[in-house]
Amino acid sequence: xxxxxxxxxxxxxxxxxxxxxLIAFMVYLAALALAGxxxxxxxxxxxxxxxxxxxxxxxxxxxxxxxxxxRVRATLxxxxxxxxxxxxxxxxEGRLMDLLEPWLGPGGxxxxxxxxxxIDVKLKTGARVDAAALAKxxxxxxxxxxxxxxxxxxxxxxxxxxxxEALATAVLxxxxxxxxxxxxxxxxxxxxxxxxxxxxxHLIGAQDTYVARQFAGRALxxxxxxxxxxxxxxxxxxLGIGYLATRMQAGLLPDVSLDPHHWAxxxxxxxxxxxxxxxxARLTVMRTLARML
Amino acid sequence: xxxxxxxxxxxFESVGLRYGLGPEVLQDISxxxxxxxxxxxxxxxxxxxxxLLRLMYLALKPSRGLISLFGHxxxxxxxxxxxxxxxxxGVVFQDFRLLHHLSAFDNVALPLRVAGVxxxxxxxxxxxxxxxxxxxxxxxxxxxxxxxxQQQRVAIARAVIARPxxxxxxxxxxxxxxxxxxxxxxxxxxxxxxxxxIVIATHNETLVRRLGHxxxxxxxxxxxxxxxxxxxxxxxxxxxxAAATSGSRAKQSSESAA
Ligand SMILES: Nc1ncnc2c1ncn2[C@@H]1O[C@H](COP(=O)(O)OP(=O)(O)OP(=O)(O)O)[C@@H](O)[C@H]1O
Ligand SMILES: [Mg+2]
Numbered sequence: 001x002x003x004x005x006x007x008x009x010x011x012x013x014x015x016x017x018x019x020x021x022l023i024a025f026m027v028y029l030a031a032l033a034l035a036g037x038x039x040x041x042x043x044x045x046x047x048x049x050x051x052x053x054x055x056x057x058x059x060x061x062x063x064x065x066x067x068x069x070x071r072v073r074a075t076l077x078x079x080x081x082x083x084x085x086x087x088x089x090x091x092x093e094g095r096l097m098d099l100l101e102p103w104l105g106p107g108g109x110x111x112x113x114x115x116x117x118x119i120d121v122k123l124k125t126g127a128r129v130d131a132a133a134l135a136k137x138x139x140x141x142x143x144x145x146x147x148x149x150x151x152x153x154x155x156x157x158x159x160x161x162x163x164x165e166a167l168a169t170a171v172l173x174x175x176x177x178x179x180x181x182x183x184x185x186x187x188x189x190x191x192x193x194x195x196x197x198x199x200x201x202h203l204i205g206a207q208d209t210y211v212a213r214q215f216a217g218r219a220l221x222x223x224x225x226x227x228x229x230x231x232x233x234x235x236x237x238x239l240g241i242g243y244l245a246t247r248m249q250a251g252l253l254p255d256v257s258l259d260p261h262h263w264a265x266x267x268x269x270x271x272x273x274x275x276x277x278x279x280x281a282r283l284t285v286m287r288t289l290a291r292m293l
Numbered sequence: 294x295x296x297x298x299x300x301x302x303x304x305f306e307s308v309g310l311r312y313g314l315g316p317e318v319l320q321d322i323s324x325x326x327x328x329x330x331x332x333x334x335x336x337x338x339x340x341x342x343x344x345l346l347r348l349m350y351l352a353l354k355p356s357r358g359l360i361s362l363f364g365h366x367x368x369x370x371x372x373x374x375x376x377x378x379x380x381x382x383g384v385v386f387q388d389f390r391l392l393h394h395l396s397a398f399d400n401v402a403l404p405l406r407v408a409g410v411x412x413x414x415x416x417x418x419x420x421x422x423x424x425x426x427x428x429x430x431x432x433x434x435x436x437x438x439x440x441x442x443q444q445q446r447v448a449i450a451r452a453v454i455a456r457p458x459x460x461x462x463x464x465x466x467x468x469x470x471x472x473x474x475x476x477x478x479x480x481x482x483x484x485x486x487x488x489x490x491i492v493i494a495t496h497n498e499t500l501v502r503r504l505g506h507x508x509x510x511x512x513x514x515x516x517x518x519x520x521x522x523x524x525x526x527x528x529x530x531x532x533x534x535a536a537a538t539s540g541s542r543a544k545q546s547s548e549s550a551a
Contacts, residue, residue: 200392
């Protein structure tokens with residue numbers, strides 16, 4: 001794969017010297033896009049897992065606290081006996097107040113409001129619980145109950161994540177194409193700059209593959225060099241973004257960070273880009289030379 | 294008195310060549326070179342010697358006519374087959390065409406590397422040959438800082454290193470003194486004894502007379518093969534056959550019996 005030594009002075013081309021920097025930039029962008037994609041993916045998986053085994057049951061307030069308590073007890077009884085349910089716990093008053101405080105302000109008179117009672121339901125892992133059937137049974141026994149399986153919200157969130165992922169994939173593809181395009185351009189230029197030397201190689205009996213190997217070896221080396229430079233810049237950027245995110249996320253985002261697998265994928269970027277550069281250079285040389293005598 | 298086309302190393306039939314839309318630089322060239330022959334190619338400057346050689350080393354395609362090399366008809370030979378044919382041809386270009394970023398060693402090694410010869414074998418051969426042409430101390434020097442004559446010797450070494458079956462040299466002794474010229478000619482003769490067919494384009498009449506090999510003479514695009522003083526020099530003209538096609542001024546050489 002590596003050219004033994006170069007029979008063509010490719011490294012001295014002014015054009016060739018900017019190629020690693022261009023590739024570095026591409027790999028930098030690709031690393032950010034890829035990291036974003038991997039994080040979103042992990043986040044979506046966690047949400048999906050975290051949300052799909054919980055339900056929330058809401059019980060509309062009745063006239064008196066005694067009645068309320070009775071309705072909650074009845075509801076709990078039904079829920080706990082429902083197949084697939086692991087645990088059901090009423091959300092206590094204090095916790096509810098905490099949740100409402102941002103909207104009502106401290107001491108906003110939440111105590112006086114007729115608040116619904118919430119029941120947090122944990123499902124057995126992997127159990128598929130028919131939320132609609134549960135809602136029906138509850139409504140029959142305790143009128144004024146509602147079951148929220150977060151389905152709509154979750155579905156929207158996942159759809160958003162998938163869209164962003166598709167965008168990131170498109171960005172990665174474009175970066176690949178742009179790299180290939182740049183390599184085609186520099187290779188063609190190299191071929192015309194070294195036209196005479198290549199003709200001599202041909203007349204001496206060199207096959208197109210021999211010439212192609214020189215260009216491909218050089219493209220591979222430049223791709224690797226550029227890729228590593230790009231990655232070296234991308235890593236501090238990603239760490240910086242991660243740091244800021246942990247400082248800003250006040251429990252808003254699930255806590256996800258790049259794990260070793262993700263870092264391995266990022267480290268693979270320079271290799272992929274270098275491989276693209278090498279293959280592109282080779283194909284370009286073979287195609288261009290095929291049109292010569 | 295003809296020999297079969299497949300036996301000839303080089304065979305031209307009514308070959309004409311023009312550069313672009315210009316006039317025909319070569320017209321109706323017909324000749325054949327037998328294996329192991331040695332010829333000088335003579336002619337005034339601009340007569341078309343280099344052009345004729347370019348056709349032989351496959352840098353040009355003829356505008357008309359037929360060329361066959363080693364029994365392959367070039368008109369029907371695909372591009373992919375060319376490298377194998379070219380490896381059997383050694384060329385000393387009139388303007389050397391050395392690769393300037395490579396050392397003398399790497400320039401000479403090029404035909405071997407291109408042919409995939411192993412590096413440890415290359416080393417020995419190349420150094421030996423460079424020593425033989427008097428460039429022992431210039432092995433690792435780049436052509437740009439070699440003198441004209443030194444560059445020429447590198448070019449010659451590159452042409453002969455792979456022991457080609459056909460050697461085409463365009464004015465190979467134009468930049469060296471007479472003693473070195475003779476030495477280089479002996480190198481060609483050595484190669485010739487090993488069976489290589491040789492064509493040397495030159496203006497150096499003294500050299501031609503001294504070595505006495507048969508001559509091909511180009512005159513304003515026409516080829517004249519064979520002259521009487523080949524016999525005078527007592528050398529057999531191994532295989533110049535000027536085809537007696539109509540329109541060709543090439544004369545049948547009398548001593549072409551082979
Ligand atoms: N690349 C080219 N394009 C156009 N015309 C050319 C080209 N090369 C050579 N010619 C023309 O072809 C004719 C023959 O040139 P050529 O180089 O074959 O002559 P030559 O016999 O080798 O001369 P010299 O002894 O000076 O080397 C000349 O008139 C020259 O101008
Ligand atoms: Mg010439």
